[in-house]
Amino acid sequence: xxxDNRTEQQFEQFRADFDALRREIGKVIVGQEDVxxxxxxxxxxxxxxxxxxxxxxxxxxxxxxxxxxLDLSFQRIQCTPDLxxxxxxxxxxxxxxxxxxxxxxxxxxxxxxxxxLADQINRTTPKTQSALLEAMDEQSITVSTETFSLPRPxxxxxxxxxxxxEGTYPLPEAQIDRFFFKLLVAAPxxxxxxxxxxxxxxxxxxxxxxxxxxxxxxxxxxxxxxxAIADGIRRWAVxxxxxxxxxxxxxxxxxxxYVRYGASPRGAQALVVAAxxxxxxxxxxxxxxxxxxxxxxxxxxxxxxxxxxxQAENVRADDVIDSILESTAEPTVxxxx
Numbered sequence: 487x488x489x490d491n492r493t494e495q496q497f498e499q500f501r502a503d504f505d506a507l508r509r510e511i512g513k514v515i516v517g518q519e520d521v522x523x524x525x526x527x528x529x530x531x532x533x534x535x536x537x538x539x540x541x542x543x544x545x546x547x548x549x550x551x552x553x554x555x556l557d558l559s560f561q562r563i564q565c566t567p568d569l570x571x572x573x574x575x576x577x578x579x580x581x582x583x584x585x586x587x588x589x590x591x592x593x594x595x596x597x598x599x600x601x602x603l604a605d606q607i608n609r610t611t612p613k614t615q616s617a618l619l620e621a622m623d624e625q626s627i628t629v630s631t632e633t634f635s636l637p638r639p640x641x642x643x644x645x646x647x648x649x650x651x652e653g654t655y656p657l658p659e660a661q662i663d664r665f666f667f668k669l670l671v672a673a674p675x676x677x678x679x680x681x682x683x684x685x686x687x688x689x690x691x692x693x694x695x696x697x698x699x700x701x702x703x704x705x706x707x708x709x710x711x712x713x714a715i716a717d718g719i720r721r722w723a724v725x726x727x728x729x730x731x732x733x734x735x736x737x738x739x740x741x742x743x744y745v746r747y748g749a750s751p752r753g754a755q756a757l758v759v760a761a762x763x764x765x766x767x768x769x770x771x772x773x774x775x776x777x778x779x780x781x782x783x784x785x786x787x788x789x790x791x792x793x794x795x796x797q798a799e800n801v802r803a804d805d806v807i808d809s810i811l812e813s814t815a816e817p818t819v820x821x822x823x
Contacts, residue, residue: 493771500706500766504530506697510555513692515548516685517678521669523767524760524784525552525643530706531759533666534622534642536607536657536788543671545645549603552643554694556703558600559637565610571617575627592629597621600637600700608646608654615661618642622664639703659747659791666756668788713762715773718817720758723778727754729810730790738813740806744796749789756785775816783807 504526511522521537525548528535537545546562553560563574576595582588596602597618607615621627625636644665647654662668674682685692698706729736730748741748761777768777787803 496709497766500709503698503702503706504767507555510694510697511551513694514551515544516681517674518671521671524667524669527760527763528666529641530703530710530763531666532707533756534664536665536668537645537671538648538668539671541647543673545671546605549643551694553601555697557696557699560601561596561599562603562605563596565604565606567609567611569610569614571614574614574617575629597627598636600639600641602642604642604644606646607644608657612655612658615657619661619664639700662788663750663752665788667784669784710763710766713765713771713773715758719773719775722775722817723754723757725814726782726810729814730786736814738809740809744792744801745790745806746793747791749786753786753789757781760785779811782811
């Protein structure tokens with residue numbers, strides 16, 4: 487069998503596994519197709535996701551359903567103002583051996599799972615929110631002088647309600663940047679609401695079965711990163727991220743007027759990795775500008791920090807990103823090579 491044939495089989499298997507996961511989640515989640523697709527893209531890309539939406543929009547249900555569609559360990563953390571870092575990381579406890587000796591033993595917290603659902607993360611204090619920083623970035627946890635590795639793949643799905651609601655704490659900028667995507671969960675339309683009622687108010691409930699395991703997710707992640715991206719398209723991704731900084735010469739007027747801080751290199755990394763996965767799903771072995779456009783809002787919206795004027799006028803990050811996409815010219819066919 488030729489190398490090309492083996493590669494084509496890998497492409498087909500990737501799409502088949504992705505579609506299987508999407509179908510299992512679709513048994514429970516009504517609508518939200520774009521959110522589900524980008525959620526899976528972030529999972530396969532090795533990142534984490536921040537879900538934002540009003541209460542009752544199915545954010546927690548989406549996290550539980552994702553866990554059910556994967557043969558991976560799962561833990562849910564209900565974030566509250568009195569939640570402490572040790573409650574999520576774990577702590578050392580005194581244990582007594584059969585010989586009567588006492589030793590310190592580390593009791594792992596809920597962060598030691600493949601999938602961690604941090605529910606209503608903006609309802610816990612910044613001190614506890616920051617406990618996730620090392621876990622999300624380095625996939626390890628340091629307690630005292632000992633470092634513990636986390637399982638692979640490792641995926642944090644955090645949900646939050648809009649920050650203007652009472653009793654919430656804005657996430658630290660350093661933690662926001664560690665989320666691969668920020669996805670917005672919108673309210674269902676009337677047809678979707680009717681289907682939700684049909685599925686949830688009857689006597690029977692659809693059961694979700696595992697459609698992928700840890701090895702499959704790791705293999706899909708590795709395969710996606712091997713997808714080619716032309717130099718010109720990579721430079722366009724760099725230009726999009728650079729244009730989020732108000733001091734950059736290519737920054738459009740909305741960025742110069744409303745943005746205090748732009749996206750970091752993590753934003754460019756998320757943009758390119760996501761584009762590679764989207765290219766595979768579209769049946770291509772090369773990244774296109776369209777792939778970058780699809781991923782751009784989810785990858786950058788949470789990385790734009792508005793200045794005082796932007797906050798006072800309630801400027802949406804998505805609108806600023808739209809202006810960046812409009813003002814940053816796509817590479818021509820010749821320059822993309």
